Amino acid sequence: MFEGGSQMIDPGIRIAPFRALTFACERAGPLADLIAPPYDLIDAARQAALYARSPHNIVRLELNRDADPYGSAAAALAEWRAGGILTRGARPAIFFYTQKFSIDDRPRVRTGLIARVRLDEFAAGKILPHERTFPKAREDRLRLLSATRLNVSPIFGLYPPGDAALNRLLAEVAARAPQIDVTDDLGIVNQVRAIEAPDELATIQRALAEVRVLIADGHHRYETALEYRRRRRAADGNPAAAMPYDFVMMTLVAFDDPGLMILPTHRIVRRIEPEAIAWFTSRAQAYFALSEVASIGALRRSLPTLSHGAFGYALKGDARPSLLMLNRLDAPAEELPGVPAAVRELDVSILHTLVFDRLLGIKPDEVRAGGNLEYTIDAPAALAEVAAGRADGAFIMNAPTVDDVAAVCAVGATMPEKSTYFQPKLLTGLVMNSLDDE
Numbered sequence: 001m002f003e004g005g006s007q008m009i010d011p012g013i014r015i016a017p018f019r020a021l022t023f024a025c026e027r028a029g030p031l032a033d034l035i036a037p038p039y040d041l042i043d044a045a046r047q048a049a050l051y052a053r054s055p056h057n058i059v060r061l062e063l064n065r066d067a068d069p070y071g072s073a074a075a076a077l078a079e080w081r082a083g084g085i086l087t088r089g090a091r092p093a094i095f096f097y098t099q100k101f102s103i104d105d106r107p108r109v110r111t112g113l114i115a116r117v118r119l120d121e122f123a124a125g126k127i128l129p130h131e132r133t134f135p136k137a138r139e140d141r142l143r144l145l146s147a148t149r150l151n152v153s154p155i156f157g158l159y160p161p162g163d164a165a166l167n168r169l170l171a172e173v174a175a176r177a178p179q180i181d182v183t184d185d186l187g188i189v190n191q192v193r194a195i196e197a198p199d200e201l202a203t204i205q206r207a208l209a210e211v212r213v214l215i216a217d218g219h220h221r222y223e224t225a226l227e228y229r230r231r232r233r234a235a236d237g238n239p240a241a242a243m244p245y246d247f248v249m250m251t252l253v254a255f256d257d258p259g260l261m262i263l264p265t266h267r268i269v270r271r272i273e274p275e276a277i278a279w280f281t282s283r284a285q286a287y288f289a290l291s292e293v294a295s296i297g298a299l300r301r302s303l304p305t306l307s308h309g310a311f312g313y314a315l316k317g318d319a320r321p322s323l324l325m326l327n328r329l330d331a332p333a334e335e336l337p338g339v340p341a342a343v344r345e346l347d348v349s350i351l352h353t354l355v356f357d358r359l360l361g362i363k364p365d366e367v368r369a370g371g372n373l374e375y376t377i378d379a380p381a382a383l384a385e386v387a388a389g390r391a392d393g394a395f396i397m398n399a400p401t402v403d404d405v406a407a408v409c410a411v412g413a414t415m416p417e418k419s420t421y422f423q424p425k426l427l428t429g430l431v432m433n434s435l436d437d438e
Contacts, residue, residue: 110259155218312396
């Protein structure tokens with residue numbers, strides 16, 4: 001499975017350009033019909049819609065629905081390359097990626113650089129996670145990567161700002177015409193500009209050579225890339241030179257980018273023990289003050305004004321939204337001894353420990369296993385699941401800040417699963433990175 005065939009890369013390079021695979025729209029059709037959101041946002045209905053949209057939609061690689069999804073993805077990739085549906089760039093490039101979108105009717109722009117980034121174990125401190133991952137998702141992504149040997153979508157990384165030469169270059173590149181310009185289903189304008197000039201590539205490589213990268217999104221794919229590298233290196237006899245599989249495709253965004261947004265990730269709990277629901281109000285008073293709110297709108301307006309440890313919630317039997325507000329400020333330290341303050345003071349840590357574990361009996365192993373908890377950025381939809389009887393509980397949260405994420409990483413810790421939702425997501429199908437050929 002992991003036989004050789006890869007070409008070597010300059011062993012001193014950390015940030016590398018690459019000859020990307022992109023759709024040849026004259027053969028494949030309009031790019032808007034070929035792109036997709038990340039795999040973890042594609043449910044069965046969205047998957048079916050993407051399949052129907054085009055026989056060349058990237059979903060056939062990213063989240064294939066056939067009986068052997070990994071083999072079918074590899075076969076589709078080979079067919080598309082042979083038929084000219086996907087073509088490789090003539091020259092190695094790093095790509096300037098711009099997303100134009102709106103939040104609360106305010107226009108925003110987020111910019112990043114898509115490049116190959118050398119893989120490092122987390123212990124080295126050069127690339128850091130901020131969330132824990134799910135074993136099932138890691139296994140799924142590893143099987144796909146092993147079959148296709150392709151980074152279909154980029155990992156989202158954050159880097160510290162401040163390099164003046166890099167800032168000047170990116171301002172110049174932003175004024176150029178994009179090679180890729182497509183609006184996705186959410187109305188987000190996605191533009192890609194290739195940077196190929198050797199002096200411009202050198203500016204990017206120098207500026208990012210030593211920065212610490214924080215993974216914002218794509219933890220499962222990064223851990224998958226690490227495991228894939230271990231296996232390929234073993235199969236290839238641990239070559240001394242750097243190989244394509246020693247790198248992973250990332251979109252790198254500066255921490256101070258004005259378009260960097262984190263949305264709250266709410267929790268839907270499908271099953272809660274009836275006894276836990278019956279006793280919840282009385283037991284919750286050990287940690288929280290409880291109050292009712294007039295409506296979902298009132299909840300969404302009031303929640304951001306409250307300090308940490310505040311949640312909206314609804315439980316089976318009474319779908320009206322209510323508020324939990326932490327009034328035992330010593331409880332996180334008492335219940336999470338030895339956990340760094342940057343982690344235990346997070347809303348998501350308080351929710352998972354005090355509410356899920358202590359009050360509802362939903363243990364960490366159950367959360368990590370998946371299946372009972374679901375995650376959404378749509379607060380009204382979460383509460384509607386309880387009102388319709390399809391879920392036993394919904395918990396509405398405030399979003400963490402970028403500073404919260406950085407503080408957790410700075411102490412070498414991670415947040416609970418699905419703590420952040422960076423908006424917008426990186427689009428799948430714009431550029432792809434082969435781990436086999438140079």
